[in-house]
Amino acid sequence: MKKNLVFIIPSLEAGGAEKSLVNLLNTLDYQRYAVDLVLLKPGGVFSDLVPKAVNRLELNVDFQYFSRGLLPSCLHFLCRLQFRLLYHRLAFFVISRWAKNAAVGEQQNWKHMRPFIQTLPKRYDVAIGFLEKTSNYFAVDCVNAKVKIGWIHTTYSNSGMESKRDVPYFESMKAVIGVSPECVADLQQNFPALKGKFQLIYNIVSPTLIRQLADQECPDLHYFEKPVTLLTIARLSPEKGIDIAIVAARILADKGIEFMWLILGEGNERAALTQQIADHQLQNHVFLAGVRVNPYPYVQRATLYVQPSRYEGKSMAIEEAKILHKPVVVTHFSSALDQIEPDVTGFIANQDAVHLAATIERLIANDFLQKQVVDHLQNLALGTEAEIQKLYQLIDSHE
CATH class of the missing domain: 3.40.50.2000 (Glycogen Phosphorylase B;)
Known part of the structure; x- marks a missing residue:
C-alpha cells in the first residue's frame, strides 16, 4: 500500500527552495507514495512544473479570506461577527509592520495565522514542512501524521530567526533537514540539545x-x-x-x-x-x-x-x-x-x-x-538525484 505524504510550502514563486521542491516532486516514486501539496498562496512561476500525480489541497474558506487584503479581510470577519478572527487578522497586520525583522515577524505571526487554518482532514504517514518557519509550524500544528519532518534552506545563524520559537517545533519532528554540511553544523550549534535531529539532504538537481x-x-x-x-x-x-x-x-x-x-x-x-x-x-x-x-x-x-x-x-x-x-x-x-x-x-x-x-x-x-x-x-559527475534515497530512508524508517 502506498504511503501518504503531504508537503507544505508557502508558494511556488521563484526561489531556490521552491525550485528544490519541484525537483524533488519530479524525482519521487509515485508507485510508492501518494502525495498531497499544500500551498498557502496558489499559483507561482513553478506551479506548472509540479507533476500531475501530486494532489494540490485547497485550504478552508477562513484562510482564503485571511489571505486577502487587510480591509476586505477584516470586513468579512466583522460582518460575520467573527471577532476572534478579526482580532488575529489585525494583530497579524501590526506584527508584519513592526517586527524587528521579517523572519521574526513570520515566527511571531504564526499564532495569529493558525486560527484561520483547519487541521487537514486526512491522516498522513509523513508531513513535511519544506521551508523554515511557517511551513514547519503548519506541519506540526495542522497535520495529523505519524511522522513530521522539517526543512531549513538557509544558514540559521544568519537568518534573523529566534531559536526559542523553533525549539518546540523541532522537538516534535523526527528530523530537521539542512541542505549543506555548513547548514547542519550551524543548526547543531544553535540547538545543541537537539543535535541528533539534524540531517543532511542536498537539494536535488538533475x-x-x-x-x-x-x-x-x-x-x-x-x-x-x-x-x-x-x-x-x-x-x-x-x-x-x-x-x-x-x-x-x-x-x-x-x-x-x-x-x-x-x-x-x-x-x-x-x-x-x-x-x-x-x-x-x-x-x-x-x-x-x-x-x-x-x-x-x-x-x-x-x-x-x-x-x-x-x-x-x-x-x-x-x-x-x-x-x-x-x-x-x-x-x-x-x-x-x-x-x-x-x-x-x-x-x-x-x-x-x-x-x-x-x-x-x-x-x-x-x-x-x-x-x-x-x-x-x-570532467565532474554533477547532480544530486541520489539524495532522494535519504528521504526515502527517513520516510520508511518509522515502520
Whole structure:
C-alpha cells in the first residue's frame, strides 16, 4: 500500500527552495507514495512544473479570506461577527509592520495565522514542512501524521530567526533537514540539545533536465549583444547582495569594460535597486529582468555566472551553473567553500564590491583561466538525484 505524504510550502514563486521542491516532486516514486501539496498562496512561476500525480489541497474558506487584503479581510470577519478572527487578522497586520525583522515577524505571526487554518482532514504517514518557519509550524500544528519532518534552506545563524520559537517545533519532528554540511553544523550549534535531529539532504538537481531546458530558445538575445554578459539569478532581497553587484558594476564600467549584467529574479528590493542603478548611471549595463521559469538558456549563453550573496544555505543556481560548465564567481558567504573549490570549480571574492569587481575583471581578461574551470567542470559527475534515497530512508524508517 502506498504511503501518504503531504508537503507544505508557502508558494511556488521563484526561489531556490521552491525550485528544490519541484525537483524533488519530479524525482519521487509515485508507485510508492501518494502525495498531497499544500500551498498557502496558489499559483507561482513553478506551479506548472509540479507533476500531475501530486494532489494540490485547497485550504478552508477562513484562510482564503485571511489571505486577502487587510480591509476586505477584516470586513468579512466583522460582518460575520467573527471577532476572534478579526482580532488575529489585525494583530497579524501590526506584527508584519513592526517586527524587528521579517523572519521574526513570520515566527511571531504564526499564532495569529493558525486560527484561520483547519487541521487537514486526512491522516498522513509523513508531513513535511519544506521551508523554515511557517511551513514547519503548519506541519506540526495542522497535520495529523505519524511522522513530521522539517526543512531549513538557509544558514540559521544568519537568518534573523529566534531559536526559542523553533525549539518546540523541532522537538516534535523526527528530523530537521539542512541542505549543506555548513547548514547542519550551524543548526547543531544553535540547538545543541537537539543535535541528533539534524540531517543532511542536498537539494536535488538533475543534470539531464537542466541540459534539456538549456537548449531551448532564449527569447532575450539582446542581453548578450556586448562582449561580456554576467548573469545572476536571485531574489531581490538584502541577503542576495544585488546592491554589492551594482557597485561592482560601476567599478567595471569605469574601467571601460563592455558588459551587460543580467539579474533574473523578483523581490521587495526592486524599487531600491532600480534607484541604485539609476544613481550609478548603469541603465545600459545592469538589468533587473524579472523571473524566468526557464533561466537555463540564459546561463548557457552567459560569460560568467556571479552570486554576490551575503549568505546562502546551498545555492541551487550555483550548482546549475556548474552543470552547464559555466565559470562561477561567488562572494565568501559561509557555505561558499561547500560549493566552490577556489580557482578549480570557480572563484571566491570577498563580500565587497571592489574585490568582486577585481575578481570578475581578472576572469574576463583571462580566457585561459576560464577554460581551465570549464574543462574541470566537464570532467565532474554533477547532480544530486541520489539524495532522494535519504528521504526515502527517513520516510520508511518509522515502520
